[in-house]
Amino acid sequence: MRKEYKTIREVVGPLMLVEQVSGVKYDELVEIEQADGKIRRGRVLEIDRDKALVQLFEGSQGLQISTSKARFLGKSIELDVAPDMLGRIFDGMGKPIDKGPALIPEKHLNINGTPMNPAARDYPSEFIQTGISAIDGLNTLVRGQKLPVFSGSGLPHANLAAQIARQARVLGSDEKFAVVFAAVGITFEESDFFISDFRKTGAIEKTVTFINLANDPAIERIATPRMAITAAEYLAYELGMHVLVIITDITNYAEALREVSAARKEVPGRRGYPGYLYTDLASMYERAGRIIGNAGSITMIPILSMPEDDVTHPIPDLTGYITEGQIILSRELYRKGFTPPINVLPSLSRLKDKGIGKGKTREDHADTMNQLFSAYSRGKDAKELAVILGDAALSDTDKLYAKFSDAFEQEYVSQGYYANRTIEETLDLGWKLLSILPKSELKRIKDVFIEKYYPKEA
Numbered sequence: 001m002r003k004e005y006k007t008i009r010e011v012v013g014p015l016m017l018v019e020q021v022s023g024v025k026y027d028e029l030v031e032i033e034q035a036d037g038k039i040r041r042g043r044v045l046e047i048d049r050d051k052a053l054v055q056l057f058e059g060s061q062g063l064q065i066s067t068s069k070a071r072f073l074g075k076s077i078e079l080d081v082a083p084d085m086l087g088r089i090f091d092g093m094g095k096p097i098d099k100g101p102a103l104i105p106e107k108h109l110n111i112n113g114t115p116m117n118p119a120a121r122d123y124p125s126e127f128i129q130t131g132i133s134a135i136d137g138l139n140t141l142v143r144g145q146k147l148p149v150f151s152g153s154g155l156p157h158a159n160l161a162a163q164i165a166r167q168a169r170v171l172g173s174d175e176k177f178a179v180v181f182a183a184v185g186i187t188f189e190e191s192d193f194f195i196s197d198f199r200k201t202g203a204i205e206k207t208v209t210f211i212n213l214a215n216d217p218a219i220e221r222i223a224t225p226r227m228a229i230t231a232a233e234y235l236a237y238e239l240g241m242h243v244l245v246i247i248t249d250i251t252n253y254a255e256a257l258r259e260v261s262a263a264r265k266e267v268p269g270r271r272g273y274p275g276y277l278y279t280d281l282a283s284m285y286e287r288a289g290r291i292i293g294n295a296g297s298i299t300m301i302p303i304l305s306m307p308e309d310d311v312t313h314p315i316p317d318l319t320g321y322i323t324e325g326q327i328i329l330s331r332e333l334y335r336k337g338f339t340p341p342i343n344v345l346p347s348l349s350r351l352k353d354k355g356i357g358k359g360k361t362r363e364d365h366a367d368t369m370n371q372l373f374s375a376y377s378r379g380k381d382a383k384e385l386a387v388i389l390g391d392a393a394l395s396d397t398d399k400l401y402a403k404f405s406d407a408f409e410q411e412y413v414s415q416g417y418y419a420n421r422t423i424e425e426t427l428d429l430g431w432k433l434l435s436i437l438p439k440s441e442l443k444r445i446k447d448v449f450i451e452k453y454y455p456k457e458a
Contacts, residue, residue, distance in 0.1 A: 005018050146323040261274035
């Protein structure tokens with residue numbers, strides 16, 4: 001029989017102080033029973049001798065401390081997992097909300113996961129096809145990679161997330177593939193968009209969805225991404241599946257961290273975020289990867305909206321340090337009506353060279369990618385020059401580059417949210433656009449490939 005404590009002394013925001021406790025551990029789950037029998041849950045944040053600081057999940061509104069009892073459960077937050085999770089929708093605390101049958105758990109897993117031995121990590125090297133040319137062709141996603149999307153408020157990152165969740169697959173293999181989708185602090189409208197999109201397209205069958213709404217307690221936000229990653233670890237390492245984890249929006253998660261940190265009266269770090277933000281984000285992101293000798297893998301795409309489109313803001317800044325690249329959405333392209341508005345020049349995938357080439361995508365992939373980057377960059381420079389000096393100041397070659405730049409944005413980048421291009425289609429489209437330029441300008445591509453792939457005039 002677990003001890004019950006009637007020594008609740010103080011409640012400040014989502015925090016509660018319980019005195020005269022014994023044998024209580026950090027991160028332990030707590031049940032608070034009210035006089036009317038209702039139960040609220042929380043977890044231990046801090047222990048100082050016989051005092052325990054408890055973080056409430058449901059908030060403290062209407063809680064009568066004089067008549068409430070606290071019970072410490074002796075375990076951390078756990079997620080019930082089973083193969084039947086696929087196709088189900090859960091709330092931020094891992095409870096089913098899709099009106100389906102109750103989940104019969106195979107295991108109860110701690111949401112903080114178990115540490116992975118760095119020596120057991122396998123290097124990410126296999127190509128994942130998202131069907132989006134700007135990612136597949138230029139900033140390739142590799143199995144086991146962490147590749148965040150840097151967006152801004154009002155930009156269509158939700159559409160991009162849904163598109164990746166729908167279309168992503170491992171090429172040339174019949175291995176089991178699943179998507180774990182975690183929505184953190186989103187509106188009901190966004191939640192409805194994701195759920196109906198997954199149902200409409202049939203993607204729900206291979207997806208485990210966790211939804212934490214904006215009106216749910218902020219504290220729940222801290223648990224939701226970890227719930228999703230725990231589900232992904234189970235699918236990957238226990239069932240041998242290849243799992244893509246998409247978390248949107250990391251900014252809401254960091255705001256919840258800041259809220260709790262302020263309630264604890266901690267000394268704030270940059271812009272009021274806690275000093276341990278880097279460590280906290282790393283404890284999530286670093287759970288992606290591959291293990292030597294294990295068939296499964298976890299690939300992660302965290303999505304965050306940069307406050308004021310500021311890439312130096314702590315959240316994108318620290319995320320960029322931990323992860324292997326970034327996909328950046330452009331407000332300028334969005335205003336022009338391009339979908340998805342991916343700004344390819346500042347975007348980067350640090351592991352792309354390991355996942356492309358002969359046997360993975362196609363032998364000409366690396367060369368065409370370098371040439372497209374180079375030509376697009378020069379085309380943008382030519383257009384900027386034309387704005388200042390007029391078209392007459394451009395050489396004939398520069399005019400071709402400017403023409404290429406426009407065609408590249410309209411055809412290559414802007415493909416719509418429901419176009420699913422194979423890697424061959426993406427590469428062939430790249431060659432079609434490069435044919436705007438004379439062969440003599442293709443200085444980054446081997447002659448063998450120019451002979452083989454450069455479109456022949458009809």
